[in-house]
Amino acid sequence: MKKNKFFLFIIIFLLALIIPFTHVKAASDNYLQKVKDKGTLVVGTSADYPPYEFTAKENGKTKYVGLDISIAERFAKDIGVKLKIRNMNFDSLLVALETHKIDMVIAGMNPTPERKTSVAFSKIYYTGNQYMLINKSDAARFKKIKDFKGQTIGAQTGSLQYSLVKQQMKGNDVKGLAKLNDLVIALQSHKVNAVAMEEATAKAFAENNRNLKVINPGFDIDASQTGSAIGFSKGADSLVTAANKTIDEIKKDNLINKKYIPAAAKNMTANSKKKSMMNYWTYFAKGIEYTLIITVVSVFFGFVLGTLFALMRLSRSKFVHGLAVSYIEFVRGTPLMVQVMFVYFGVGAVIQSLPALVAGIIAVSLNSAAYVAEVIRSGIESIPSGQTEASRSLGMSQKETYRYIIIPQALKNIWPALGNEFVTLIKESSIVSIIGVTDLMYQMQLVQSATYKGVIPIFITMVIYFLMTFGLSKVLGYFEGKMKHA
Known part of the structure; x- marks a missing residue:
């Protein structure tokens, strides 16, 4: 009898934790108006992905910069609100979006079919190839996918690169970590033999570390999975429409190649000159x-x-x-x-x-x-x-x-x-x-x-x-x- 009462207490305690979720109602499509009413666009990103999103030091303070941040700033300006950045692990971004902790995700995210089941994506705003980052000392050994047989490959958890490695490199061990910085450390300490990354990001790391090299291993990529898009809550059609309008204007003026990428490169160069921990x-x-x-x-x-x-x-x-x-x-x-x-x-x-x-x-x-x-x-x-x-x-x-x-x-x-x-x-x-x-x-x-x-x-x-x-x-x-x- 005592055991039954004890388990009853456990059940009551667990129900107390679960019940709050029963009050969460599906919101109608007033997402854009809500953002305008509060005057702030809360954007989730993972700021370890240059040149898309990373940090720079300005007047002793942290500033979020990069291609994605520039697009987010333009979008916020177009809808007449202030931009607020929330930096978190890449694999936590969609959870934050689902629970409405953020209004949108912009993190070099690929609109894969799996993600589209729970996320509303904008148009593709930028497309890059999928490369590998390796130690320069291994350049003679590794050139194509077949050369990595039996090796350990690193990739960011929840990313397209992680899926590509799992699907197309089945004879390899895959090491998934939340932060690209940690994967690069693993590469430099030879815990992994290569790290799968998007082209621009891989080149950014290689350009700032003379011991690393970028290669194109020849991934077989589905055209529907390439490119980066902005993610919104399912049903937020008003925000998607507004974002698509901004993306169309950015593409029309070719701002990504003319302005956003050069600005990101400038910040990366400035960072590389300030490598002292002081x-x-x-x-x-x-x-x-x-x-x-x-x-x-x-x-x-x-x-x-x-x-x-x-x-x-x-x-x-x-x-x-x-x-x-x-x-x-x-x-x-x-x-x-x-x-x-x-x-x-x-x-x-x-x-x-x-x-x-x-x-x-x-x-x-x-x-x-x-x-x-x-x-x-x-x-x-x-x-x-x-x-x-x-x-x-x-x-x-x-x-x-x-x-x-x-x-x-x-x-x-x-x-x-x-x-x-x-x-x-x-x-x-x-x-x-x-x-x-x-x-x-x-x-x-x-x-x-x-x-x-x-x-x-x-x-x-x-x-x-x-x-x-x-x-x-x-x-x-x-x-x-x-x-x-x-």
């Missing part, structure tokens, strides 16, 4: 600021909620106890990355104004609360029952016993474990970069994109994380020593 210290400083904000706020709410759930789990009420157990076990049984994506994309589908930073803090706080709850529970249960009996015999209430007797002693016992959870939180907060929160990990990826360097930004980020966690460990150790002598 030029990007403001990026790392901003990343540290956001990482500390996320950590401090999440520690506070994680501790408060963790204490609450610990007391609920120790409650004599079966309902309260079961609710706490259900929450703790569910959160500890699912990855933090999934929880972050669920809060931002899932809950965000209902609360569309939910910012990425707030969603990240909520997810990290809720995750931390489950672990803190178990730490506090174990500390409370470690106190001998005689302490409670003695305090009650002195006329203290249960609330006073917990406040003055149990909690202070338990806190002294669990401080090392609690401190370890707080230190871990600094590192785990890096997960929020997948939804576009500008924490330290996110800023590191921007530096990689801007400088075409992969390892050095990683090393600097690793050192910064160490300094933050080491500093916190010393502070926690100081207070632990104070408790021992109290």
